[in-house]
Amino acid sequence: MPEPRPEPWLDDDAGALVRPFTATGGRTRPAAELDLMTLVRATGADVRGPAVPEHDQMLALCRRPVSVAELAAHVRLPVTLTKVLLSDLLERGAVTTRAPELTPHQPTDKDLLEAVLHGLRKRL
Template identity: 40%
Template structure:
């Protein structure tokens, strides 16, 4: 056996996602990180801080200017589930803040979704 029998090119992205999240499918924190939640950097990790990898640092750099979760996922070209786990790590270490759209901005009085929310969702999806 040469070892190449175990290599599957199609599994590459799955293995990478699994490794980035250390096998986690959900953030440890209670925050669900809605796609439209806006993330902003609130701190920077100490040099060599445990649990902070290059992807975490990329998120912190991106969010120096507040960005929605969907936009972060699109810009980093990472699956949304992976970004949510990484955001959970950063939130647990108080390195990011989460801003949620106000309820009145997302729905009109009769309970239907506002045009503004639909535009934001469209922009987030286009970023993916």
């Protein structure tokens, strides 16, 4: 009699339950210095197949400059894990990074910041 196949660990809301560090091979620190506002863009370079599906997702999202924070939200991964995976892509030459452009001629909009603060307070 065949042994029963194990059921995948699933959660109705979250989907498959896999520890995030398995995608990084247990690594918890990125090799590159990346902050939440770092802009990432795919280079289009031909790289040997990404090691995990998240690499493919990230490359697809990076066709235009996107921040590390935005990228983490889109792929639904913790920021630290996203940074580790981005470091892999950076080492392969698949993406480039740069700091966001902030100029003194574009001051921060106080009304926008107050609206964001108001929205955050409302949600908390």
